Amino acid sequence: MTKTIFITGASKGFGRLWAEAFLKRGDRVVATARNTDALSDLVDKYGDAILPIQLNVNDREKGFAAIQQAKAHFGTLDVVINNAGYGLFGTIEETSEQEARDQIETNVFGTLWITQAALPVMREQGFGHIIQVTSVLGLVTLPNLGLYNASKFAVEAISETLASEVSDFGIKVTLVEPNGFSTDWGGPSAVHSKALPQYDAVRAKLAEGLTEDFVGDPEATSEAILKVVDEENPPLRIFFGKVGLPWVNQVYTDRLATWEAWREVSEAAHGGAKVL
Structure with a gap:
């Protein structure tokens, strides 16, 4: 069955690869990018099956307009893939205020705006699938990527909450964690x-x-991604790559051991029972 797929950040990377994968098998793709010239070859090859839209996801109003344009053009909106984003490299001390704000603005708010724009359309349809491209760094962290880690942790929390809020509307949510x-x-x-030289050893x-x-291919x-989109009951979370699952497994095993070791202190902090 032909699907309409809306993908942000479709000019390069995962977005570009996935857009073409959907087009090859006969789906219709709404491909957004800051520079739609990068999509001209896909338009030449796939014609009316692709609708390129110039979009900076930081612009909430234009994000809502892009979703409405997609719905008006193809008549339905089956899948939204929030892929747009970038990585900010720098330790916590090195990160400037503007760099921190820009990272959160794009990776968190850009994802939030497109999600909010898609929800009324999907609720009216009674179906839809929102796929958020987060990262294994939305579950565990690496040094020198603190604000990026934070942005992906935020998307994880927003999206897990969203899944519990929209399931009764027939809307599914999946977090892809490469x-x-x-x-x-x-x-x-x-x-x-x-860079501050004091952190050179951390980077090394x-x-x-x-x-x-x-590093995966x-x-x-x-x-x-085709399998995730086609699954009738897709997972809330799925790792892309072989590194994520064993890494997260080890980190969470260590966390649980620490929490258990401190259980007595934790429970004492609860205090005595209160009569309400």
């Missing part, structure tokens, strides 16, 4: 804070730990 992939996320698309240690095994994610 580990590292060889896109330009860590290259031209990234922003770097002004991080670089040592990011082995080739950490972006092309391999296309089949995975």
Whole structure:
């Protein structure tokens, strides 16, 4: 069955790969990008099956307009994939106020605005699937990416809450959590804070730990996203890549052990029973 897929950040990386994967199999794609010229070859190849829309997801009003344009053009809105975002590299001390605000503005609020815009359409239809591209760093953290970690943790919390709020409307929510992939996320698309030499050792240690095994092949994610979209009962969360699950498993095992070790103090902090 042909679906209408709305994808933000479709000019490169996952967004570009997934847009073409959907088009190849006959779906209709609304592809948003800051520069739609990057989508011209897909328009030439797939014609009316793709609707390119120029969009900066930070602009809430234009985000709402883009969703309405997509609905008016194709008549339905089956899937929204919030993929737009970028990585900010810098320690907490190094990160400037503007860099921090810009990171949250795009990764959190940009995702929120498109989600809010899509919900009335999907509620009226009685169906829909919202897919948020977060990261394994929305569940665990790495140094030198503190604000990026924070942005993805926020999207995780917003989206988990959303899933419990909209299930009765027939709307499904999935959080896609990739580990590292060889896109330009860590290259031209990234922003770097002004480095302080005091943190050079932190960065060096991080670089040592990011082995080739950490980095996946972006092309391999296309089949995975098709399976998620086609699943009648999709998962709330799914890792893309082989690194995320064992990493999170270890981190949460350690957290649970610490919480258990401090259980007595935690329960004492509850205090005595109160009569209401």
